[in-house]
Amino acid sequence: MQEAQSTQGHEHEHRSDTVILPAPTPWPMVLALGVALMITGMVTHWVISLLGLILTLRAIVGWFFDIFPHELHVAVPVQTGVMKISSTRTTREQLPVSASHRQMLPVETFSVVSGIKGGIVGGLAMIVPAALFGLLKYHSIWYAVNLLAAGGFVSWASETTAFLCQFHLEGLLAATGIHAFTSVLIGLLYGAMLPMFPRKPILTAGFVAPLLWTGILYSALGIISPVLNERINWLWFVISQIAFGLVCGFIVNLQVKVRTPQFRALPFAVRAGIHSDQPLTKDDEL
Amino acid sequence: MTTTPVLEAVDETLETQGKPPLNVIYEWLTTVDHKKIGLMYICYALLFLVIGGFEAVLMRIQLAIPNNHFVSPQVFNQLFTMHGTTMVFFMGMPILFGMGNYLVPLMIGARDMAFPRLNAFSFWVSAFAGFLLYFSYIGGSGLYAAGSAPDVGWFAYAPLTSKVFSPGHSTDYWTLAVFLSGIGSIGTALNIVTTILCMRCKGMKMSRMPLLPWLYLVMSGLVFVAVSPLTAAQIMLTFDRYLGAHFFDTQAGGSAILWMHFFWIFGHPEVYVLVLPAFAFANEIIPVFSRKAMFGYPAMVAASVAIGFISLSVWAHHMFTAGLGPAGNTFFVFATMVISVPTGIKIFNWLATIWGGKIIFAVPMMFMVGFLFQFLIAGLTGIMLAAAPFNWQLSASYFVVAHFHYVLVGAIVFSLFGAFYYWYPKVTGKMMDETLGKWHFWLFLIGFHLTFDFMHIPGILGMPRRIYTYEDGRGWNTLNFIVGIGAIFQAVGTLILVYNMIRSYYKGKEAGHDPWDAWTLEWSVPSPPPSYNFAIEPTVNSRRPLWDLKHPEDPDTDYE
Ligand code: HEM
Ligand SMILES: [Cu+2]
Numbered sequence: 111m112q113e114a115q116s117t118q119g120h121e122h123e124h125r126s127d128t129v130i131l132p133a134p135t136p137w138p139m140v141l142a143l144g145v146a147l148m149i150t151g152m153v154t155h156w157v158i159s160l161l162g163l164i165l166t167l168r169a170i171v172g173w174f175f176d177i178f179p180h181e182l183h184v185a186v187p188v189q190t191g192v193m194k195i196s197s198t199r200t201t202r203e204q205l206p207v208s209a210s211h212r213q214m215l216p217v218e219t220f221s222v223v224s225g226i227k228g229g230i231v232g233g234l235a236m237i238v239p240a241a242l243f244g245l246l247k248y249h250s251i252w253y254a255v256n257l258l259a260a261g262g263f264v265s266w267a268s269e270t271t272a273f274l275c276q277f278h279l280e281g282l283l284a285a286t287g288i289h290a291f292t293s294v295l296i297g298l299l300y301g302a303m304l305p306m307f308p309r310k311p312i313l314t315a316g317f318v319a320p321l322l323w324t325g326i327l328y329s330a331l332g333i334i335s336p337v338l339n340e341r342i343n344w345l346w347f348v349i350s351q352i353a354f355g356l357v358c359g360f361i362v363n364l365q366v367k368v369r370t371p372q373f374r375a376l377p378f379a380v381r382a383g384i385h386s387d388q389p390l391t392k393d394d395e396l
Numbered sequence: 397m398t399t400t401p402v403l404e405a406v407d408e409t410l411e412t413q414g415k416p417p418l419n420v421i422y423e424w425l426t427t428v429d430h431k432k433i434g435l436m437y438i439c440y441a442l443l444f445l446v447i448g449g450f451e452a453v454l455m456r457i458q459l460a461i462p463n464n465h466f467v468s469p470q471v472f473n474q475l476f477t478m479h480g481t482t483m484v485f486f487m488g489m490p491i492l493f494g495m496g497n498y499l500v501p502l503m504i505g506a507r508d509m510a511f512p513r514l515n516a517f518s519f520w521v522s523a524f525a526g527f528l529l530y531f532s533y534i535g536g537s538g539l540y541a542a543g544s545a546p547d548v549g550w551f552a553y554a555p556l557t558s559k560v561f562s563p564g565h566s567t568d569y570w571t572l573a574v575f576l577s578g579i580g581s582i583g584t585a586l587n588i589v590t591t592i593l594c595m596r597c598k599g600m601k602m603s604r605m606p607l608l609p610w611l612y613l614v615m616s617g618l619v620f621v622a623v624s625p626l627t628a629a630q631i632m633l634t635f636d637r638y639l640g641a642h643f644f645d646t647q648a649g650g651s652a653i654l655w656m657h658f659f660w661i662f663g664h665p666e667v668y669v670l671v672l673p674a675f676a677f678a679n680e681i682i683p684v685f686s687r688k689a690m691f692g693y694p695a696m697v698a699a700s701v702a703i704g705f706i707s708l709s710v711w712a713h714h715m716f717t718a719g720l721g722p723a724g725n726t727f728f729v730f731a732t733m734v735i736s737v738p739t740g741i742k743i744f745n746w747l748a749t750i751w752g753g754k755i756i757f758a759v760p761m762m763f764m765v766g767f768l769f770q771f772l773i774a775g776l777t778g779i780m781l782a783a784a785p786f787n788w789q790l791s792a793s794y795f796v797v798a799h800f801h802y803v804l805v806g807a808i809v810f811s812l813f814g815a816f817y818y819w820y821p822k823v824t825g826k827m828m829d830e831t832l833g834k835w836h837f838w839l840f841l842i843g844f845h846l847t848f849d850f851m852h853i854p855g856i857l858g859m860p861r862r863i864y865t866y867e868d869g870r871g872w873n874t875l876n877f878i879v880g881i882g883a884i885f886q887a888v889g890t891l892i893l894v895y896n897m898i899r900s901y902y903k904g905k906e907a908g909h910d911p912w913d914a915w916t917l918e919w920s921v922p923s924p925p926p927s928y929n930f931a932i933e934p935t936v937n938s939r940r941p942l943w944d945l946k947h948p949e950d951p952d953t954d955y956e
Binding site for chain 1: 426427428512515519525568572734916
């Protein structure tokens with residue numbers, strides 16, 4: 111910081127044909143050597159440490175007088191001339207889109223934020239099949255809630271089904287937290303995938319994302335939540351996931367910005383990125 | 397396409413040609429110029445890359461056939477300890493700091509780092525630390541006695557490091573060298589953070605900063621919070637060994653798990669310290685060779701910052717088999733999986749950048765494609781390992797070794813090689829030879845996959861890591877042999893790179909200042925850049941200042 115300020119300060123005072131830079135100095139190197147030798151002495155011989163100490167002290171003094179009372183500078187002369195910003199590659203043609211186009215393909219897509227919104231609404235929607243499952247099978251809407259919460263309470267591992275069917279405030283809170291957090295995360299991940307599949311958000315969200323997530327969970331659930339792992343009904347799980355995904359995709363679709371015709375008009379090879387309009391040899395000639 | 401005249405400088409004061417050699421040496425020893433310091437970092441790291449790579453090849457020769465007696469068990473232990481330590485502390489960190497030193501001030505339009513003298517000091521401390529480590533081969537059991545290198549693994553688990561199990565000084569060499577290099581790392585990290593926050597040129601808001609400085613900002617922040625606990629742990633261990641303290645001595649009420657916590661609180665973020673700059677290179681190279689602006693800049697920044705934070709909270713996934721209890725395991729499994737979200741965002745943004753671009757397969761881009769592909773695979777095996785039950789099976793097997801080399805070599809080294817080809821013209825003013833570059837790429841790619849793809853299988857078949865040999869007839873023979881061949885391919889590829897760098901310096905084509913038609917500020921100065929970087933301090937109006945200069949009819953400014 112200090113150097114920075116003084117450099118800039120000087121620059122305004124001086125003529126513009128020189129630049130003021132900090133002067134070269136041996137003391138940082140000597141100080142490093144001194145410190146290193148002090149430590150080396152610990153594994154060799156105390157005399158080495160002594161030598162290191164002497165170098166260290168000398169370097170500290172030297173460094174001090176580099177900066178006080180005045181920081182040492184050198185003035186480096188600048189020769190200004192005219193340099194052209196141009197390139198060998200500028201002969202390349204633009205893609206067959208409008209000439210002013212800036213190569214921001216995919217041109218329009220959904221934002222990451224729309225993924226998050228989708229995640230939130232999808233998370234809400236997912237509660238319906240989950241609660242329905244509990245209601246049908248155990249006659250309690252709290253079953254699914256408590257099952258999810260059990261991921262956070264190791265002590266619930268040995269609890270009975272009856273226990274899981276009752277209402278527990280801490281269960282509701284924990285489940286809400288876990289569920290909200292994961293829903294937003296999935297939404298986020300999903301939002302990041304969207305640029306790759308801008309045309310079929312419902313398909314992406316409805317099936318691809320839930321299947322990915324279910325796969326990961328399936329392999330890991332044994333440790334994330336042993337309780338859940340033991341009692342989970344994978345059919346209903348997947349149904350809930352797909353409910354999440356479809357709603358999420360629907361919501362995202364509402365956020366759609368119209369995709370510019372530029373993108374859809376491009377041939378597939380260009381959209382997939384395998385198209386280059388110049389033979390490679392051109393590049394080799396650099 | 398128009399060209400715009402820009403005032404620029406020709407510098408003659410620091411030309412070394414025709415000066416007596418002693419003067420040249422003195423100039424390098426005393427320099428405070430961030431570019432020279434960066435280059436010294438890179439050269440010294442390359443030296444250690446060759447040494448660490450040589451150790452790897454020795455290990456693979458030993459393991460190529462069963463019941464081999466090429467090296468003794470003791471020597472093998474020393475080899476993997478020195479290899480791991482060298483690659484992480486004396487190759488990985490210095491080379492990335494070197495690249496950052498060179499590039500960050502240029503990319504943010506600054507004349508130098510914020511603290512040029514501290515910068516020199518940090519470099520020299522790290523360099524001496526590396527020499528201290530290797531001095532153990534000469535002086536391991538005290539001056540003039542036969543040497544013994546450290547052999548406790550790069551993580552140096554307690555109680556193996558206690559006086560009882562590690563008499564002599566070999567472990568002290570490890571502790572002190574890592575401690576010393578930590579001082580240098582913290583100094584450089586401080587310097588990079590300050591430089592980025594305080595020295596940006598006019599108009600360069602944080603939201604216009606290229607992604608490389610952004611990632612170096614996050615990386616340096618991580619170095620701060622991660623290396624400090626390690627340094628503290630090194631001091632405690634030194635107390636244990638020199639003064640008879642008992643921090644990690646289980647016999648006297650200390651705790652070996654405490655060491656593990658300390659080490660991995662450093663160790664896992666360290667992986668991201670190494671991988672974030674690799675991301676940074678990808679962020680600069682992929683757009684230029686796809687001829688498109690980076691897709692999703694804000695998401696990229698957010699994801700990088702998120703990765704920084706999350707990586708701090710997952711350290712204990714290295715300790716599943718140490719028995720943390722279900723609550724602990726659950727937390728760390730979950731936290732680990734969460735990191736796949738920002739990582740996924742990054743991968744998709746890179747793909748979206750390539751998507752629809754006019755891809756130019758020059759050597760830097762080839763390495764980037766390798767990087768993307770291999771990083772993806774590493775991520776997948778990483779998720780497998782993050783699942784604790786799976787980890788229980790495979791922890792301490794060769795599967796783990798294969799996984800982390802996928803990250804360390806497949807992602808970091810590939811990205812680094814790409815960066816070498818990309819910025820070499822800026823640093824030297826000469827182009828690297830493309831044909832040799834392609835040889836390097838293909839040999840290294842094939843070698844990499846031969847080594848590390850096949851390494852997964854003996855891991856699944858039960859081959860433990862850190863064994864110095866194995867019996868015949870377990871089905872590991874052929875696999876290990878292939879793995880060894882791959883290592884040699886990689887070594888040859890790397891030597892081609894070194895040859896290419898030296899040859900191109902003398903015989904390469906003139907590069908000009910902007911051979912890739914790039915968009916960031918470092919390409920607006922002559923190659924090599926003068927000592928003051930910018931004759932006139934630049935002003936930027938968008939994320940791609942050079943695009944604006946080259947396309948005054950259609951500047952980015954209008955779109956942001
Ligand atoms: C490119 C060729 C490389 C080969 C063939 C190679 C090979 C090996 C081998 C055989 C081991 C010992 C595994 C064991 O028995 O447990 C090992 C360990 C290790 N390697 Fe590499 N390696 C290479 C590159 C790298 C790089 C570039 C890095 C880091 C940036 C690295 C970091 C490590 C670490 C941290 C260990 C663990 C050491 C320990 O267990 O104490 N390696 N490597
Ligand atoms: Cu980790």
